Amino acid sequence: MRRVLPALALPVVLIAAWWVASAGSTSFFWPPLRTIVEAFPRTWTADPLVNDVLPSLARLAIGYLAAVVAGVALGVAIGSSRTLRELSEPLLEFLRAVPPPVLVPVIALFAGYTGWTSKIITIALGCVWPVLLNTIEGVRSLDEVLRDTARSYRFGRVATLWHVVLRGASPRIVTGARQALSIGVILMVISELFGADRGLGAAIVQFQRGFAIPQMWTGIILLGLIGVALSGLFRLVEHRTLAWYRGLRQAERGA
Amino acid sequence: MTVVSLPGRASARPVSLGLLGLAAAVALLELLPRLGIVDSRFLPPFSAMVRSLAEQATTAAFWTATGQTLRGWALGLAIAMAAGIAAGVVVGSVPLLRALTASTIEFLRPIPSVALIPLVVLIYGSEMPSALVLVVYASFWQVLVQVLYGVADVDPVVRDTARSYRFSRRAIVRTVVWPTAMPYVVTGFRLAASVALILEITAELIIGVPGLGRSIGLAQSSGAVAETYALVLVVGVIGVLVNVLARAVEKRALRWHTSVRRDL
Amino acid sequence: MTVILNVDGLAKTYTGHGREVEAIRDLTFQIHKGELVCIVGPSGAGKTTLLRCVAGLLDSSGGEIELDGASVKEPPPGMAVVFQEYGRSLFPWLTVRKNVELPLREKGLGKADRRAKVEAALDAVGLRDSADAHPWQLSGGMQQRVAIARAVAYEPSVLLMDEPFAAVDAQTRADLEDLVRRLWLQLGVTVLFVTHDIDESVYLGQRVLVLSNRPTVVLEDVRIDLPDERDQLGTRSSARFSELRGHVYELIQLAKKGHRPASPPSAG
Numbered sequence: 001m002r003r004v005l006p007a008l009a010l011p012v013v014l015i016a017a018w019w020v021a022s023a024g025s026t027s028f029f030w031p032p033l034r035t036i037v038e039a040f041p042r043t044w045t046a047d048p049l050v051n052d053v054l055p056s057l058a059r060l061a062i063g064y065l066a067a068v069v070a071g072v073a074l075g076v077a078i079g080s081s082r083t084l085r086e087l088s089e090p091l092l093e094f095l096r097a098v099p100p101p102v103l104v105p106v107i108a109l110f111a112g113y114t115g116w117t118s119k120i121i122t123i124a125l126g127c128v129w130p131v132l133l134n135t136i137e138g139v140r141s142l143d144e145v146l147r148d149t150a151r152s153y154r155f156g157r158v159a160t161l162w163h164v165v166l167r168g169a170s171p172r173i174v175t176g177a178r179q180a181l182s183i184g185v186i187l188m189v190i191s192e193l194f195g196a197d198r199g200l201g202a203a204i205v206q207f208q209r210g211f212a213i214p215q216m217w218t219g220i221i222l223l224g225l226i227g228v229a230l231s232g233l234f235r236l237v238e239h240r241t242l243a244w245y246r247g248l249r250q251a252e253r254g255a
Numbered sequence: 256m257t258v259v260s261l262p263g264r265a266s267a268r269p270v271s272l273g274l275l276g277l278a279a280a281v282a283l284l285e286l287l288p289r290l291g292i293v294d295s296r297f298l299p300p301f302s303a304m305v306r307s308l309a310e311q312a313t314t315a316a317f318w319t320a321t322g323q324t325l326r327g328w329a330l331g332l333a334i335a336m337a338a339g340i341a342a343g344v345v346v347g348s349v350p351l352l353r354a355l356t357a358s359t360i361e362f363l364r365p366i367p368s369v370a371l372i373p374l375v376v377l378i379y380g381s382e383m384p385s386a387l388v389l390v391v392y393a394s395f396w397q398v399l400v401q402v403l404y405g406v407a408d409v410d411p412v413v414r415d416t417a418r419s420y421r422f423s424r425r426a427i428v429r430t431v432v433w434p435t436a437m438p439y440v441v442t443g444f445r446l447a448a449s450v451a452l453i454l455e456i457t458a459e460l461i462i463g464v465p466g467l468g469r470s471i472g473l474a475q476s477s478g479a480v481a482e483t484y485a486l487v488l489v490v491g492v493i494g495v496l497v498n499v500l501a502r503a504v505e506k507r508a509l510r511w512h513t514s515v516r517r518d519l
Numbered sequence: 520m521t522v523i524l525n526v527d528g529l530a531k532t533y534t535g536h537g538r539e540v541e542a543i544r545d546l547t548f549q550i551h552k553g554e555l556v557c558i559v560g561p562s563g564a565g566k567t568t569l570l571r572c573v574a575g576l577l578d579s580s581g582g583e584i585e586l587d588g589a590s591v592k593e594p595p596p597g598m599a600v601v602f603q604e605y606g607r608s609l610f611p612w613l614t615v616r617k618n619v620e621l622p623l624r625e626k627g628l629g630k631a632d633r634r635a636k637v638e639a640a641l642d643a644v645g646l647r648d649s650a651d652a653h654p655w656q657l658s659g660g661m662q663q664r665v666a667i668a669r670a671v672a673y674e675p676s677v678l679l680m681d682e683p684f685a686a687v688d689a690q691t692r693a694d695l696e697d698l699v700r701r702l703w704l705q706l707g708v709t710v711l712f713v714t715h716d717i718d719e720s721v722y723l724g725q726r727v728l729v730l731s732n733r734p735t736v737v738l739e740d741v742r743i744d745l746p747d748e749r750d751q752l753g754t755r756s757s758a759r760f761s762e763l764r765g766h767v768y769e770l771i772q773l774a775k776k777g778h779r780p781a782s783p784p785s786a787g
Binding site: 009010029088090095096099101106182189190205207208213219223230 | 272273274275276277279280297298355356358359362364365366367368369370371372373374376377378449452453456457460461468471472474475476480483484487490491492493494495497498
């Protein structure tokens with residue numbers, strides 16, 4: 001209780017302040033919070049949830065997971081070979097520096113910008129760089145002694161890959177995956193703003209264009225909640241997979 | 256010991272190999288459309304992109320757009336840095352504030368900045384302040400979180416020493432808190448610099464705020480394929496320069512800092 | 520006694536970028552089944568290079584290494600290595616038990632078999648109670664015990680130890696030395712123990728191979744005729760121990776000055 005109370009105090013105060021301050025608002029852009037809250041269940045009924053929100057999240061999940069798998073696979077390959085690493089470094093440096101949203105018009109050139117494929121490709125291409133670069137770094141900095149240990153005990157390829165390379169690089173992989181997730185959410189929205197289409201981002205823009213301001217606000221809030229939920233989910237996964245790493249770091253610091 | 260250091264090509268090799276990698280990518284971009292493997296209506300040869308870039312470089316519009324993008328980026332970054340450092344030092348120095356805000360920061364940070372796009376469009380339309388709000392919002396968190404880490408890293412013994420000598424609050428911030436937090440601030444700057452560029456380009460592309468992002472959108476929708484790619488290349492180069500600059504700043508600022516900090 | 524490890528004319532030259540460093544010139548020695556042999560030499564004598572070549576982790580530039588009659592080109596099946604860097608040779612993401620078990624699984628042992636061997640090995644090094652801890656929760660000496668348990672459970676025909684106690688404190692070190700002696704006597708495993716510590720080499724070994732300066736050759740093969748039952752106090756204060764230690768010490772001093780054997784021990 002002691003820890004929960006201060007954690008909740010400020011959010012509650014902020015929401016209360018918003019509620020009170022906006023109560024008598026006649027401003028077109030800033031409707032009373034009460035109106036927004038009332039609009040929420042009316043706006044996000046089963047139909048938009050199934051036809052807008054779920055497809056958006058599904059595209060995000062597919063694109064993101066594809067990026068993680070591809071990033072880790074490529075990263076392990078590049079990270080394990082010094083030649084490959086030196087060969088690809090400046091190129092990757094450039095590709096990483098390209099702001100991911102410009103992928104949208106480029107992909108639009110190829111396939112137009114409707115349907116799922118182009119959106120998923122956008123998300124995957126945007127998310128892959130942080131995963132890839134962090135995996136390379138993680139594999140590169142694997143402990144030499146650990147590699148020798150695996151070799152001297154004649155670990156097979158699969159066991160070396162799984163128990164040594166991937167586990168050893170996992171803290172960096174997770175760092176990359178976390179960065180990729182926030183890029184993924186951004187691209188999920190942007191990919192829907194570009195072409196006229198359905199989806200959570202598209203729906204919010206529709207509200208804005210139709211001047212349905214309270215509905216637009218509910219969309220912004222929903223998007224925020226999704227961002228928070230995804231980051232919470234990620235923390236949960238991270239907490240489970242990297243428990244050993246936290247312990248190790250603590251032990252090192254204590255020593 | 257078996258580690259035998261061998262002098263020689265060690266430093267020269269990566270550069271030349273890296274150039275080889277870049278050259279291979281350029282060659283691929285040139286050959287794929289030329290050999291008809293990829294339709295040149297979608298992907299023109301690299302030489303066509305370069306030609307288009309050279310043409311654009313002679314126009315005032317290109318340089319105006321570049322200037323607008325860079326200005327928006329720099330202004331937003333500067334505001335985010337100032338606000339992030341100020342808020343971070345204040346919140347980080349007061350334990351009660353820190354405890355109260357921790358959860359709120361964790362809650363607000365993952366809210367995607369693009370959620371604000373409809374709002375800024377309503378309020379500012381496709382003008383520069385729209386982009387500014389997005390840039391500042393997104394990069395502010397990067398700076399704030401790093402500054403909070405930095406302030407938390409202050410050695411309590413050093414702080415107590417300063418207190419026991421009756422340093423003023425301002426003197427403590429200047430002589431104790433700031434030097435400790437400095438490396439973190441610089442890391443925050445590096446992270447914020449690239450996030451700021453992403454949001455600046457996004458705002459230009461999606462909302463139509465003047466700048467290179469809007470030029471890319473216009474070129475694409477008018478079917479100027481080579482021009483689109485040329486502009487994407489320019490944006491990529493700007494991104495590389497921003498990274499290089501930020502890393503150079505970080506390196507300079509951290510030269511005196513002996514402790515090895517992990518990059519987050 | 521049968522020869523289990525045969526090193527014949529081993530040479531290792533590091534080459535790279537137009538420079539050559541001759542680390543090992545010509546090393547020849549044999550180890551018989553069940554022996555405990557220490558290798559000692561001045562720092563920079565290529566001890567670790569030698570051990571990595573024997574372990575199959577490093578390609579030699581000349582000569583022959585045979586384990587159980589088979590040429591060593593890559594890490595051979597019947598060999599286990601305990602590295603000096605205990606903290607870095609254990610998998611931090613696995614528990615102690617899993618660390619010991621993983622090589623056995625890779626060896627293709629069944630579950631019940633694995634469990635029995637893991638328990639026995641952890642018992643032997645006195646770590647039964649820490650089986651479910653992670654390595655980083657243990658002290659340095661305990662971590663090195665885990666590495667030893669892992670090696671012992673693997674049941675190698677030759678156990679290689681590369682300055683395994685160089686990074687632990689003196690008391691722990693004495694305990695671990697006795698542990699190695701005890702395991703060797705109990706299990707009859709062949710041990711090749713590399714160290715830079717003269718006392719340690721004399722206390723542990725049946726034979727001590729003293730290496731020369733780089734490029735390395737064997738300076739002398741010293742037979743340690745101390746009784747098999749050794750203890751830290753009695754053995755180390757015995758007259759014979761002092762003699763042997765003095766002898767090895769002199770050899771090392773000679774090695775540091777660049778002294779080399781008059782005729783190479785391996786004429787062929």
